[in-house]
Amino acid sequence: MNIVIFGAPGAGKGTQSALLVEKLNMFHISTGDLFRNAIKNKTDLGMKAKAYMDRGDLVPDEITVGMVEEVFDRMGDREFILDGFPRNAAQALALEKMLAEHGKDVGRAVFLKVPRELLMARLTGRRVCRNCGAVYHIDSKPPKHMGVCDECGKKDLYQRDDDKEAVIANRLEAYDKSTAPLVDYYRRAGKYVEVDGVGETGEVFQRLRLTVQG
Ligand code: AMP
Numbered sequence: 001m002n003i004v005i006f007g008a009p010g011a012g013k014g015t016q017s018a019l020l021v022e023k024l025n026m027f028h029i030s031t032g033d034l035f036r037n038a039i040k041n042k043t044d045l046g047m048k049a050k051a052y053m054d055r056g057d058l059v060p061d062e063i064t065v066g067m068v069e070e071v072f073d074r075m076g077d078r079e080f081i082l083d084g085f086p087r088n089a090a091q092a093l094a095l096e097k098m099l100a101e102h103g104k105d106v107g108r109a110v111f112l113k114v115p116r117e118l119l120m121a122r123l124t125g126r127r128v129c130r131n132c133g134a135v136y137h138i139d140s141k142p143p144k145h146m147g148v149c150d151e152c153g154k155k156d157l158y159q160r161d162d163d164k165e166a167v168i169a170n171r172l173e174a175y176d177k178s179t180a181p182l183v184d185y186y187r188r189a190g191k192y193v194e195v196d197g198v199g200e201t202g203e204v205f206q207r208l209r210l211t212v213q214g
Helices: 013-024 031-040 044-055 061-073 089-101 116-124 165-179 182-188 201-213
Strands: 003-006 027-030 080-083 108-113 126-129 135-137 192-196
Touching (some): 003 013, 013 027, 013 080, 013 135, 013 201, 031 061, 044 061, 044 165, 089 182, 108 182, 108 201, 182 192
Parallel strands (some): 003 108, 027 080, 108 192
């Protein structure tokens, strides 16, 4: 089944999607990761997206949708999990059109529900490996050796610029204004499911797994 996973910044979309991909062998499309890779590789796309991301704004739809379209063209027949896309109603409509063209559809839209007061602590404490993208948290999931990635062994953990407090407020605002209305959109489409995103990563994953497989 094809899945859209959405929720506020810090809800755990990336972590949970990575687990789903690993356990269920799905194709992972994370628009945030695609943009970060493009920035790292200094591509045109990266240059266009960077200023928006640095401010915590959404990257314009024409850039984002175009990027996702390219991925769809080379995805083949695997089931996919879309993580961080769509993030507003226009993107949701563009996605429907794109999927129809490829003879696919969204099976479930999973909303990861996490109370606002937890999001800030999750975001400010998050550290990411610049090399392989593995995600840590200074309190709840520290690496075994400070600054060193458990997965790839590189000493290249960093705090995303947009995980700094000043930018987080703007990201949450963009979420409230643009992404939260997707709850109604997917409810009306009969695809909406809610998963409690509070708790240990493994605990949340068990709930998520039941929802998408059950
Ligand atoms: P994320 O890693 O999902 O938190 O995304 C990081 C940033 O990438 C967001 O704050 C946006 O600036 C940008 N971004 C990711 N996905 C989208 C999207 N679907 N539409 C617009 N901007 C996006």
